[in-house]
Structures are given as structure tokens and as C-alpha cells.
Amino acid sequence: MSARVSGRHAAVALGGQWTKYGVQIVALMLFSRMLNPEEFGFVAMVVAVVGVAHVLGDFGLSLAALSAPDLTARQRSNLFWISTGIGAVLAAAVCASAPLLVAVYDEPAVGPVAYGLSVVFLLNGLAGQFRTELNRASRFGVLAGADVVGQVVGLAGGLVTILAGGGHWGLVVQQVAAAAVTLVVLAGRAGWWPGLPGRGAGMGGLLRFGGLTFAAQVANYVSSNVDSVLVGRVWGPTVLGAYNRAFQVARLPVQQVAAPLTRVVLPQLTARRADPVAFAGAVRTAQLLLCTLLLGVLSLIAGAARPLVEVVLGDGWDQAVPYVRALCLGGAFQAAGYVCYWVLLAQDRAGVLLASELGARTVMVAMMVVAAPWGPTWVALAAAAGQLLLLLAAAVVALPRVGIPSGLLLAVPLRPAAVFAVACGVTAWADARWGGQLGAVPALLVAAVVWVLACTPALLSRGCRADLGVLVATGRSVLGRSPA
Secondary structure: OOHHHHHHHHHHHHHHHHHHHHHHHHHHHHHHHHOOHHHHHHHHHHHHHHOHHHHHHHOOHHHHHHHOOOOOHHHHHHHHHHHHHHHHHHHHHHHHHHHHHHHHHOOOOHHHHHHHHHHHHHHHHHHHHHHHHHHHOOOHHHHHHHHHHHHHHHHHHHHHHHHOOOOOHHHHHHHHHHHHHHHHHHHHHOOOOOOOOOOOOOOHHHHHHHHHHHHHHHHHHHHHHHHHHHHHHHHHHHHHHHHHHHHHHHHHHHHHHHHHHHHHHHHHHHHHOOOHHHHHHHHHHHHHHHHHHHHHHHHHHHHOHHHHHHHHHOOOOOOHHHHHHHHHHHHHHHHHHHHHHHHHHHOOOHHHHHHHHHHHHHHHHHHHHHHHHHOHHHHHHHHHHHHHHHHHHHHHHHHHHHOOOHHHHHHOOHHHHHHHHHHHHHHHHHHHHHHHHOOHHHHHHHHHHHHHHHHHHHHHOHHHHHHHHHHHHHHHHHOOOOOO
16 A cells, blocks of 8 residues: 555544544533533542443454454454453443442442443444454545544533533443444444454464553553542542643544554554564654654644633632643553554564553553652653653654664654744743733733744754654655655
8 A cells, every 4th residue: 555545544543532532622622611520520430440341342453453464254254252242241241340440439429430331342343343344445534423423422411411400421322322322323334244253263373462461551551540549538528639631631632543544554563573674664754653653643632721621621720730630641642652652563473562562551651640649640640650651661662672773662753752842831921920810812822922933943953853854755655645
């Protein structure tokens, strides 16, 4: 596949994901004005624990299927039934965990929420292989459309529920409706239907790859969500509600860019792994694009956190501002190291991925446990330190095992990180000095202008201009204005 075609696929995937992100931001703005932090906290308490079922429900099988050069009809059917079976088991497990969640948090309201959210896992299990079929056929427009339609219907369902007096049940309805509608669209457009499961389909390699990837994803999920569990357990639902909204503001950009790009970039890197020079070049370009985009967005969010929180969440959420800034720092380290995940999966080295991350994630969890009594901001900073450890482990331990020099992972983000760190600091200083005298929207606009002006002097650097040239060339290729 040409660079131009793969670039267009990435553009479609990102366009759909950012449209979905826009719908989620609208929901965040509306619901934050209609519900109080405690109501968000009830749902966040459940999601922080049972959300691991999202990882278990996939079991790494979709990534295994994407990496496989070919899939037989029987393998596809078996993957569907395995994914569906796991989803059903997880839905039952979430229901069974409801009394335990009530006991852990000492909050009776979380039990019924767990019962309601359990449906999502069954729906996601049913949708998994349909999504993979569309992905393998490069039908990224259909995938994007399914996600966007699901989010819009979920937003409408949640809004109606809240207006009818359903309170935090609007958040549950939002997730269930989005999952159900997405499943219907994916199944209707996939052009494929599963047959009966059968033996002798050669599932061993797929299951091995999926199992190792699954283990790495579980470690990732636990270390990335234990902060919410700790904040909820130590500080209660109201503080967790504010922390959860801050997480949505600060970390959704990373999720909305990295996740869809994985499904586009992974097959492209896999196709180049026999050519070390082409593979390393593709990795460098992916790293530069990802870091420039995400570090830029995160630095603007952190610098303009005060007016941004007021605009997005409304009045009464001031306590979320320091949480947003601390979470953005962790997101920056996560973004810088994300390409290692792509490299190891493309090289079929999921075992190396698991081994390199396990120690760092264990230390991350320990630091968050120690930080919990000091408050949510310290928990978020401990998580950021853990993300830095993961970045260093990837550079020093993992990438050299597959022939990628450590400097590639660490050197490429340095220039954008330096530029955006300065811009973030200047923006935060300007807002602290003058922003309080303005309304929230004017202050946010001023902060955005200050951020742009603070970034502009970087163009005097030859290295930054070279990086910009790579980004422009990639953009032109996506738009079809240069040779493939």
C-alpha cells in the first residue's frame, strides 16, 4: 500500500475519531452542567474497577487478527465466537462484582450502576470481529461513521434520561446506547457474517499473540486506572467526580489519537518489518507526527487549564484545574512512548512489550498508593512519574531488542517537547496575570493566541524547521499533492 493511501486512511481514522471526540466534549459540557461531581463519582467508581473488562473483552485478538497476513473463514468465525463468549462471561462477572463494589466504596448507589454497565461488555464482545473485518478491508470511513453515530445516539439517550430526572443514570444510558448502536452499524456494514465455530482452524498463533498482548493491556489498564480507585476510596465520590472530569479534559486527546492510529499504523509497520531502513524511517515519522500533535494539544490544555475547565465543565469545577495540569504531564510522557507499543506489536514481540513494562508499571502503582493520602494532584504526579519510567524502560530495554536504537524514541520528542513546554509555561503565566480579569471564553481565546505566539520563535531553529518540513510533506502526501 502506498504512503499516500495509508496517509489517507490515517486522515479518515483521525477525522472520525476527532468527530467522535467533539461529540464527547459536547456531552462533557452538557452533563457537567446538569449533574454534580458526586453523580459523576458514582459512575467513575464502577468504571475504574470494571473497565478492565474492556481490555479482557478484546483479549488482544483484534490486534492479533490485524497483524495476521491472512485469515481463513473458520478463523474469523472462531474469533467472533471467542470474543462474544468472553464478553458474555465478563458481563456476568461485572454483575457478580456489584456487591463487592458496594462494600469496597461503602456506596450503595454503585451496585445498580454496575448492573447497568455490564451490558456494554456483551455488546462490545459481539462487535469486536465485525470491527476487525472492516479494519482489514480498510473501510475506515465505515468505522468512523459507526463510532460517531453511536456517540450521537448515546449523547441523546443520556440527555433525555437526565432531563427526565434520571440523574447519574444518564451516564449509564449514554454508554449502553452508544455500544448498541455501534454494534448495529458495524454488523450491518461489515458484509460478513460468522459461521459456526470449528476445530482445526490454526488458532494457536493468534491466541498466543492475543494472550501476550492481552497481558500487557491488563497491566496498562490496572496501572492507568488505579489512581481513580485510590481517589474514590480515600477521598470519596465528590472528589473523584472532579478528578474524573479532569481526566476527561486532559487525557481524551491521547486516547482519541493513539487508539485509532494503532489500527492504521500497525498493518503498515508490519508490512515493512523485513526492511530495517524503511521500518526505522516509518517509526521516526510516526513518532514525530504523534508527539507534535499530542504534545502540542496537551501543552495548550495545561497552559489554559483555568479558563478551559470553566468553559468545558462550567462553574463549580475549579478544583479540577491542578488535576488537569498534572494529568497532562503524564499524558505527554505516554504520548512520547506510545510508538514503542506499535513497534513491538509490528515485530511480533508482545512478550518483550510485557516484560519491559511490568516492572515500571508495578513501581507506578506503588507510587500512587503512597501519594493517595496527599491528594489527587499528587496521585496524578505519581502516575506521570510512572509514565516517565515506562518511556525509559521502552528506550533502554525494549527497542534495542528489536534493532531500534534507544535514541530514536528519546531524541525525536525533544524538540517538540521543549517548544511546547515553554509555550505552556508562558500561557499559564499570562493567564494567571491577566486572565482572571476576563470572562472564561475571552480568557481562553487570549490563552490560545499567547500559546501560538510563544510557539512561533521555534521556527528560527533549523531543527524545528526540518521537523515542520516532514510534517508538511506528510500532509501533502495525505492530500495527494505529492508523489506516493
